[in-house]
Amino acid sequence: MHFAIETINLYKKFTERIRKFYVFPVRRREVVALNYVNLRVKRGEIFGLLGPNGAGKTTLIKILSTLILPDEGEVYVDGYDVVKEARKVRARIGLVTGGERSIYWKLTARENLLFFARLYKLDKKIAEQRVNELLELMDLEDRADDKIENYSSGMKMKIILAKALIHDPPILLLDEPTLGLDPAFAREIRTFIKEQLNEKEGKTILLTTHYMEEADMLCDRIALIDRGKIIRIGTPEELKREVSTWSVLVLQTAEKPPIKEIETRPYVEQVISGLNNGKYEIKIYVENSAEAAREVLNILNNAGMHVISFRVEEPTLEDVFIKYTGRRLKDEK
Amino acid sequence: MALKTKINNLLKEVKAAWAICIKVWKDELSYPLSVLYFILAPILWLAPFIIFGFAIAGGRYSPVLEKMTGIGDIVTYTSLGFAFLGFASAALWGTGLSLRREQWIGTLESVLVSPVSRFTIIFGQGLHSITHTGSGLVLQLVVMIVVFGIHLNLWGIFPSLIAVALTILAIQGIGFMICSIVLAVKQGWMIIDVVDTVFWVVTSTAYPITILPAFLQVVARVSPITYGVESFRGFLLYGPWQPWIWQNIVILAVLDIIYLTLGYLIYLKSEERVKKKGTVHKF
């Protein structure tokens, strides 16, 4: 049996030309977007790629969907090579990427779906049937003959999903499917992905996100990815277990805290700091919360610093990421 | 006090506009092809008119043209006319096109909220097209003098610059009117193409305006470019001392005042409207 998705030592480097004054490009900047990535996604699984901006998630999705060619390594989707058998791969995947602009705004929802059905060579009859089915599934039958430009973001997302489903592909590649949606709608989409597409229709789903809650709730397994490298792969529970002995101390201070000093204390594993509403916020990852808390508060007291708030939190998926990279998922400095 | 800050602000605007102008130049010159195009374009535009003229008149002299304009040499008449129109039309495009492109790409709104005032952007782009086509004009004339040996009156060069400057002023006024329409009306950018085409037809580049049908002659008589091109050609061929040329210059100056005032007023109005409605139309 083969995997739904498999990459073996996948490597991709982008070269960007930075033009300078006068005629010829001079400087180049190289970015390794994927640094020897090995992934195996099983059939029927929801697999999440969780990583910060620029981690290489979109690049990976685009290579899987034949839109970008890899530099090195082998990539198989449903057993087919994405380079040599691109056509077969394309027929077996549904892709959601590039935000809400990937359908024709000047056409109606029905016209859009019928058009894409033609691209997947569905017979006219079957196409119409399938389009109605999808519109019903998305609960958009009564708006089907409205132009997309008059839709709300959530409704556009539904049509984009429907477009990806038009040929009933066994594998779905979703690049940030809930980006920019309001929370209620995002929840609706997530439930739809999990219950309808995965559990009921048995589709394999690879999705990228930088919301850890989304990955946690939706995915059977998660790969943490950073700067083109897979850091960790496992179920959300497995990953969280890796930091289960940790606690997180969250402190707010008015002045800049002496981070260097805190880092050298026993029990302290990682320190992350940043500004939050004009206050300094530090997150300290520790093994023994009681001991460590005493130490840290001592340091701050000695420095004559005023602690505005203090609390202890349970570790989350993001903390696994922090454990291995020392950086957060969102708002990198 | 107030005056001093005003002048300071104005200086800042000019500096910012100049920076934009330089940036566009750099963008442009960073592609080898656009450098080539920049050099060849003025000549390529002119070529069809010269060659066509030769084919029709059987040579570079046309008695019909001479009877109507006093100039029988097709090359002299046409190349001066085109040099000037190309220049004027670029000034118009620099102003209008900058907005059109932004609107097309859909980034107009972000430009409008950016700290640089949109006037500065328009001004900067306009500055670029003027310097761009200005050098094109010189290039074109040099080629014409070298290849076709047209004779220019050297004393006319300086006054001909007055014609150029006055025309650009009036065009800025028209540019502001166009911007107002672009900002306020759906698919307003189309107006730029229309206006540009109208100028293209009614300006006496390769033919005098007396050849035009009556209604187009009316349009030609309110177009500042008509007077600009006549005085430009007049100065360069006959020198600075012909009264009829100065008559054209006076008319041009009056048109300047009218168009600049009108343009500014209309622009203010439309800006107010846009702000009230809160949106800018997408293409």
Place this chain on the structure above:
Amino acid sequence: MKNETRFKYVLVDETPSLGVTMAIAWKSVKIALRYPFNILFWALVPIGWIMPAIFQGLALAGGTMSAEFASVAGTPDWLSYVILGSVLYMYVMSAVWGMGNALRWEQMSGTLESLLVSPVSRIDILMGAALAETVTTTLTATVQFVVLILIFGIPFAFPYILPFIVILTLMLLAFYGFAMAMAGIVMIFKDPDALTQFLDTLLYVLIPVRYPISKLPYAARILSLLIPATYALTAIRAIILLNKDIYAILDMIIILSVFTLFLWTFGYLAFAYAEYKTKKSGGTGKY
């Protein structure tokens, strides 16, 4: 293992399907028709671009006939000559840039990847775009032609309609081959404004739009002979203005057919290469 040699796999493509081509074309026409004002605009404004040549002719010849013109063009009627040439020139230009512009439009509106990820042939995508463009420009060219005939009251005769259509189709086919290469260039360079303007202006000088190529300087004349439009325009004028029949233009038909074969091979390879390049650099979705 490096993938540098895998360019050939880009050529392992789906078989083209007429149905898909039609669907893509129909979609584009439908969208174009939702901007009806645009179509009217592009039909009427270019008429203004033709006008200066006509007024210049009047100012130089003093009328619509010129004996000097007859000695080089075979007909003294320069007005018909220019009108026919100009409308055809715009037709040619839309054939050359139609595909590239369509791809660019898809890229800017964000739908290009939706097309590229579907299992359809590249030929279908390109031909669909070309077909849509042909429909809309045939529409605008016809409007232009009719308006110009009405303005100047020229009695154009189409005594041999079949050879006219044959030549027109051949010319379009030849240019579609070239257009594929241009579409590739658009994919790679995104916004090749300078290139398109440059080629447009150069072609306008070189192909016989307003004057026969015998009026060109020697070197330019050689270049002109390398462009299929030169033959097409000459042949179409021979039919319409000089009342020649199809046998008189047989040589032109053969030359155009050879051009078509060559340009299609070249165009397809060039586009495949451009697609390979953009897929390598990851540029399909960006603009």
